[in-house]
Amino acid sequence: MKKVWMLTIVVTSLFAERLSVDTEAITKAHNTLRAKHKVAPLIYTQALEDKAVLWGRDLQEEKGCRMVHSHGDTGENLYWASASKSANAKDKKGQWIWHSTLQKVSEQEVVQAWYDEIADYDYETNSCQEGKMCGHFTQVVWNTTTEVGCAAFACDDRSQVWVCEYAPAGNVSVRHLNGKVEKLKPY
DSSP states (O other): OHHHHHHHHHHHHHHSEEEOOOHHHHHHHHHHHHHTTTOOOOEEOHHHHHHHHHHHHHHHHTSTTOOOOOOOSSEEEEEEEOOEEEEEEEOTTSOEEEEEEOOOOOHHHHHHHHHGGGGGEETTTTEEOTTOOOHHHHHHHOTTOOEEEEEEEEOTTSOEEEEEEEESOSSOEEEOTTSOEEEOOOO
């Protein structure tokens, strides 16, 4: 019994791992899209990567790889990719034996997925279309954001979670002395 239990721990730790993020590629992906909006490029920082690692590890280990924002003092974008599943054999009962593998996801694909929310952003009202999400897009192009740091983790089920932290945070509003709240524009 002990041998089986120890093997389970080893297998779990093999599946739940930190993935490599190409810092140059993810920074370039952001900056290529920011340039379309004439927004200054981001620089990649270790401090923000460290913050992304801490939250990504928490998502991986404590939150079951659910997409939950940290609500810290930085901006944050999250990305999740499912496992690739395939079956090439059947068991004794004729049921397919499924295997989960980690998808190959590029830094460009992650940032592009966030940016693609541009389709749901209404420039005239500076808001998302009703029922849609566009805060990931606006964070990517937020004009006062100057730094980014990212991390990615594989989950036990071979899905993966990516975290990028941004400073200063985007998607901010200003409360005027008269009490009116104004949502600032991203660029």
